[in-house]
Amino acid sequence: MNNDRILPGIVLMLAFCVLAPLLDTASKLATAEIPVGQITTARFLVQGALMAPMALLMRLPLAISPRIAGLITLRACFLIASTYGFVAGVQVMPIADALAIVFIEPFILLILGHFLFGNPVGPRRIIASVIGFAGALLVIQPSLVHYGTAALYPLISAFCFAFYMLVTQAIATSVHPVTQQLHTSIAGSLLCLPVMLWANGTGIAELDPVTPQGLYWLWLFGVGFWAAASHLCMTIALKCAPASTLAPLHYLEIVTAVAIGYLVFGDFPNLLTWAGISIIVASGLYIIHRERQTLHQARSVLPEEI
Numbered sequence: 001m002n003n004d005r006i007l008p009g010i011v012l013m014l015a016f017c018v019l020a021p022l023l024d025t026a027s028k029l030a031t032a033e034i035p036v037g038q039i040t041t042a043r044f045l046v047q048g049a050l051m052a053p054m055a056l057l058m059r060l061p062l063a064i065s066p067r068i069a070g071l072i073t074l075r076a077c078f079l080i081a082s083t084y085g086f087v088a089g090v091q092v093m094p095i096a097d098a099l100a101i102v103f104i105e106p107f108i109l110l111i112l113g114h115f116l117f118g119n120p121v122g123p124r125r126i127i128a129s130v131i132g133f134a135g136a137l138l139v140i141q142p143s144l145v146h147y148g149t150a151a152l153y154p155l156i157s158a159f160c161f162a163f164y165m166l167v168t169q170a171i172a173t174s175v176h177p178v179t180q181q182l183h184t185s186i187a188g189s190l191l192c193l194p195v196m197l198w199a200n201g202t203g204i205a206e207l208d209p210v211t212p213q214g215l216y217w218l219w220l221f222g223v224g225f226w227a228a229a230s231h232l233c234m235t236i237a238l239k240c241a242p243a244s245t246l247a248p249l250h251y252l253e254i255v256t257a258v259a260i261g262y263l264v265f266g267d268f269p270n271l272l273t274w275a276g277i278s279i280i281v282a283s284g285l286y287i288i289h290r291e292r293q294t295l296h297q298a299r300s301v302l303p304e305e306i
Contacts, residue, residue, distance in 0.1 A: 009238070009239075009246060015233045016230050024086070027087045028091065030042075033213070036088045037084065037195065037196060041189065041192035042224055044192060045185075045224065047227050048189055060176050062183075064179075069183075072171065074167050075167040076184045079164050079184060079188060081160040085153040086153070086157040089154040092151075095257045096277070097139055099154075099254055100139045101154035103136075104136045104155075122290070128287050131283045136276060138279065139272075180235075181228065181231065195207065
């Protein structure tokens with residue numbers, strides 16, 4: 001990979017860490033009046049509306065094979081569940097608390113990669129994953145007391161996002177990132193809209209859509225806009241710099257989330273939550289370190305095998 005592109009990749013990853021919490025903030029602001037299902041649907045509708053002209057301007061090929069279409073539909077299903085879980089979580093929880101729980105996703109990916117694809121996982125990474133889960137429990141336990149089972153929604157979001165990442169990796173080399181986002185948005189909209197139409201007038205609090213008033217139109221638009229902007233930054237960053245270089249920077253998102261949560265909602269993590277966040281971040285960074293070491297060792301052995 002071109003070393004001249006690493007710095008732009010780092011800058012774009014830092015941009016993602018700033019923009020992604022704005023998506024969370026717009027979601028939390030919207031939940032005051034808008035059902036979680038409607039917010040989830042708005043994400044896909046707005047993101048699709050933004051990606052379509054971009055794909056056309058870039059003259060990207062939009063045709064995809066039936067196999068890729070199936071994988072993108074599966075990708076959309078996992079993203080719908082992940083988005084719904086996170087929005088339902090921040091409806092009652094501080095953004096930083098919910099995000100800390102979602103950050104166990106690298107541990108889930110590690111375990112899934114082992115059981116689904118036979119990826120080797122050493123004992124030290126297993127121990128780091130267990131410690132990371134323990135850190136998540138420090139965040140979840142007091143949240144369960146204060147917010148009830150809604151505190152488990154970010155955990156569901158983390159599991160679904162891990163599967164979303166696995167599907168994304170399966171199509172990464174076959175479909176342009178913008179085309180991926182466009183088709184995922186279309187699939188997500190086609191899956192969510194019938195549910196919204198069915199739920200209209202049912203009185204189901206999480207799904208029955210309402211007509212947004214005033215600033216709530218802005219919050220709904222913000223959900224899709226910041227989702228598109230942040231994920232586009234991350235996607236381009238990964239094309240500029242190695243994932244092993246960018247992955248540690250992802251944890252800076254928690255800093256932005258704490259700052260915005262405090263400024264907008266007056267939320268600030270307590271000592272137990274800070275302890276959990278510290279454990280999760282430390283465990284995640286250790287796993288990233290071990291992954292980098294394993295990759296370096298594999299590359300150093302390769303010439304000898306040739």
